Amino acid sequence: MSEHSTYTPGNAVEKWLDDRLPVVRFAKEHLMDFPTPKNLNYWWTFGAILVMCLGVQIVTGVILAMHYTPNIGLAFDSVEHIRRDVNGGRIIQATHAVGASMFFVALYIHMFRGLFYGSYKAPREIIWILGVLIFILTVATAFMGYILPWGQMSFWGATVISNIFSAIPLIGENIKQLVLGGFAVGNPTLNRFFSLHYLLPFVIAAIVALHIWALHVPGNNNPIGVEVKESRDTVPFHPYYTMKDLFAMVLFMIPFAWFVFFAPDILGHPDNYIMADSQVTPAHIVPEWYLLPFYTILRAIDFNVLFIDSKLGGVIAMGGALLMLLIVPWLDTSKVRSGTFRPMFKWFYALFAINFVGLTYLGAQPAEGIYTVLAKVCTAYYFLYFLVILPVLSRIEVTKPLPTSISESVLGKAHA
Amino acid sequence: MTGAINMFKNKIIIAAVAAMVGLAAVPANAAEGGARPERQAWSFAGIFGTYDQNQLQRGFQVFREVCASCHSARLLAFRNLSEPGGPDFSEAQVKALAAEYDIADPTAEGGARPGVAADRWPSPFANDQEARDANGGSLPPDFSVLAKARGVVDPFPTWVFNYFTGYQEGGADYIRALLLGYHDEVPGTAPEGFELPEGKYYNDYFPGHAIGMAPPLADGSVTYTPGEDGVAVPETVEQYATDVSAFMMWLAEPHLVSRKQTGFAVLLFLVLFAGLMYATKRKLWAGIEH
Numbered sequence: 099m100s101e102h103s104t105y106t107p108g109n110a111v112e113k114w115l116d117d118r119l120p121v122v123r124f125a126k127e128h129l130m131d132f133p134t135p136k137n138l139n140y141w142w143t144f145g146a147i148l149v150m151c152l153g154v155q156i157v158t159g160v161i162l163a164m165h166y167t168p169n170i171g172l173a174f175d176s177v178e179h180i181r182r183d184v185n186g187g188r189i190i191q192a193t194h195a196v197g198a199s200m201f202f203v204a205l206y207i208h209m210f211r212g213l214f215y216g217s218y219k220a221p222r223e224i225i226w227i228l229g230v231l232i233f234i235l236t237v238a239t240a241f242m243g244y245i246l247p248w249g250q251m252s253f254w255g256a257t258v259i260s261n262i263f264s265a266i267p268l269i270g271e272n273i274k275q276l277v278l279g280g281f282a283v284g285n286p287t288l289n290r291f292f293s294l295h296y297l298l299p300f301v302i303a304a305i306v307a308l309h310i311w312a313l314h315v316p317g318n319n320n321p322i323g324v325e326v327k328e329s330r331d332t333v334p335f336h337p338y339y340t341m342k343d344l345f346a347m348v349l350f351m352i353p354f355a356w357f358v359f360f361a362p363d364i365l366g367h368p369d370n371y372i373m374a375d376s377q378v379t380p381a382h383i384v385p386e387w388y389l390l391p392f393y394t395i396l397r398a399i400d401f402n403v404l405f406i407d408s409k410l411g412g413v414i415a416m417g418g419a420l421l422m423l424l425i426v427p428w429l430d431t432s433k434v435r436s437g438t439f440r441p442m443f444k445w446f447y448a449l450f451a452i453n454f455v456g457l458t459y460l461g462a463q464p465a466e467g468i469y470t471v472l473a474k475v476c477t478a479y480y481f482l483y484f485l486v487i488l489p490v491l492s493r494i495e496v497t498k499p500l501p502t503s504i505s506e507s508v509l510g511k512a513h514a
Numbered sequence: 515m516t517g518a519i520n521m522f523k524n525k526i527i528i529a530a531v532a533a534m535v536g537l538a539a540v541p542a543n544a545a546e547g548g549a550r551p552e553r554q555a556w557s558f559a560g561i562f563g564t565y566d567q568n569q570l571q572r573g574f575q576v577f578r579e580v581c582a583s584c585h586s587a588r589l590l591a592f593r594n595l596s597e598p599g600g601p602d603f604s605e606a607q608v609k610a611l612a613a614e615y616d617i618a619d620p621t622a623e624g625g626a627r628p629g630v631a632a633d634r635w636p637s638p639f640a641n642d643q644e645a646r647d648a649n650g651g652s653l654p655p656d657f658s659v660l661a662k663a664r665g666v667v668d669p670f671p672t673w674v675f676n677y678f679t680g681y682q683e684g685g686a687d688y689i690r691a692l693l694l695g696y697h698d699e700v701p702g703t704a705p706e707g708f709e710l711p712e713g714k715y716y717n718d719y720f721p722g723h724a725i726g727m728a729p730p731l732a733d734g735s736v737t738y739t740p741g742e743d744g745v746a747v748p749e750t751v752e753q754y755a756t757d758v759s760a761f762m763m764w765l766a767e768p769h770l771v772s773r774k775q776t777g778f779a780v781l782l783f784l785v786l787f788a789g790l791m792y793a794t795k796r797k798l799w800a801g802i803e804h
Binding site: 136137138175178181182188189192333337338341342344345348349351352355356358359360361362363364368369371372381505508509 | 561589594655658659660662663664665676677680681682684685721766768769773774776777778780781784785787788791792794795798799802803804
């Protein structure tokens with residue numbers, strides 16, 4: 099990678115440092131000079147936005163942890179104490195809570211961008227796999243974070259989701275007890291979830307570092323999916339993409355701030371302002387919106403298949419829906435990366451996106467009547483898309499001719 | 515070819531819209547078993563909304579004279595009543611008010627002492643069990659964050675618009691509606707065919723309709739002091755219900771005013787900053803075909 103380096107130590111101190119720990123050289127190579135395709139569109143800014151989201155969650159989270167008490171008798175009031183009595187606490191707490199939602203907005207956009215432009219294809223499979231791991235860890239972290247305010251949805255969400263483990267044959271009940279620290283959600287659960295909720299973001303940050311490292315080996319994919327061929331296809335990361343990413347981050351902060359300052363509770367559930375009560379079950383137990391697509395898949399399997407009962411079936415489906423993402427690079431074998439040049443893929447992809455919104459919507463509806471039928475249809479399409487449509491399209495689709503290079507493509511666009 | 519694709523595209527959009535509308539037509543709160551409260555024009559609604567200090571003071575009076583005999587507000591401290599953005603009583607008023615109450619304090623002689631501004635609002639019952647025993651088995655919920663623990667489930671597309679209007683007043687709307695949701699001739703109030711359990715009251719807005727709380731308000735039950743301008747506020751159940759709902763919203767969200775004020779500065783900054791960033795980005799990229 100050092101071939102991109104234009105770094106020459108400016109003085110004796112820099113030279114001394116460069117011989118021992120070349121951090122300045124590293125930063126110059128990877129944060130400034132790194133050659134980046136010049137045709138990246140705004141969908142590519144969400145990587146930087148996600149780094150910002152993780153940073154915001156860690157900073158606000160560390161401050162919240164200074165005032166929070168992980169005890170079932172005190173947790174609810176300690177969160178209210180933050181909102182009421184800590185200086186700026188209402189805003190810090192709202193930023194953390196809204197920040198989780200904004201994190202997932204960016205995360206889903208980032209993943210859907212990768213799915214459309216074929217960013218998971220060789221030689222970028224590892225980047226994609228690391229990304230899926232980050233996604234799964236983020237889901238786990240967000241879920242555990244939602245338990246901490248110890249409201250009714252916190253408690254009952256934890257109760258419903260931890261029951262998932264008990265579906266595993268033979269050892270399920272033991273795993274569930276290990277996760278909860280007892281037979282039901284209680285003080286040990288709150289304590290270990292708090293501990294893990296504090297730990298996992300740093301694990302995520304470490305995997306993000308690997309994700310970016312893996313990205314810096316082949317370099318960025320781009321909207322036409324044709325690899326960089328010559329230096330005029332690229333621009334240095336700084337100032338071109340630092341500027342563009344910073345602009346996109348500021349733009350992203352606008353809806354973020356809107357929710358934090360003008361509607362901080364609109365993304366949450368009113369029931370979470372009621373302290374957890376194991377004796378009172380809420381009318382509808384609904385997870386946070388960003389978990390709804392997978393919650394729908396969990397509930398969609400309400401029938402037994404041979405020796406697999408519906409409960410285990412649901413868990414397999416939900417786990418499968420997440421883990422299947424890991425093998426997407428080998429399910430879609432089309433040589434053409436970008437969906438722009440795949441006339442059939444485009445439509446199935448659009449339907450997949452609509453279907454995903456449908457899964458989200460259905461997760462918030464009661465599991466009855468037409469909703470259960472629709473949930474099955476949407477779940478079926480989710481799996482069909484990856485397991486059947488992508489492999490088949492790879493074989494039968496006639497793709498459009500690709501531009502020979504990024505430069506040719508952008509010149510064509512400019513003169514069209 | 516393009517025409518065919520466009521037609522296909524349009525069909526998909528129409529189908530998607532039709533599906534969404536179809537899904538939304540099923541009222542989401544049908545199962546909740548309560549009528550939908552009407553939206554009120556709250557002073558604290560919307561991005562410019564602030565609390566009406568006089569209304570909060572009246573609402574506090576209703577709370578203190580009526581609600582507080584059964585409902586606690588354990589997170590309310592006397593000092594909160596003089597903090598900016600709230601009812602804004604003077605510090606002297608709050609000090610005098612707190613001193614009227616006996617606060618349990620094991621270190622004090624006799625186990626109790628007069629309250630000070632830093633004390634929390636004393637609860638009417640020592641614990642939940644006592645509260646239930648005194649209220650026919652029902653637990654009067656704590657008021658501290660109650661206005662945010664209640665809400666209104668809006669049908670599609672209203673809930674989508676809520677994200678853009680920042681509608682956060684569902685709790686106040688619900689509480690006001692609940693207080694006005696009793697039927698006139700107590701207790702023979704339930705509509706025909708509805709079996710009202712003994713000791714319960716029929717309420718249009720309460721989920722399941724059978725509520726343990728007797729109608730708490732009556733016309734003239736709280737005497738308001740006319741303001742300096744001499745204009746008297748009507749002493750009606752509707753006025754009491756509105757005022758106490760506003761007070762409960764403040765109680766649940768005491769920093770609403772400063773939060774929105776900060777929000778204006780932040781958003782204004784972000785919009786201007788984004789504009790400058792965009793101009794810089796454009797200038798920087800101007801020489802690059804991309």
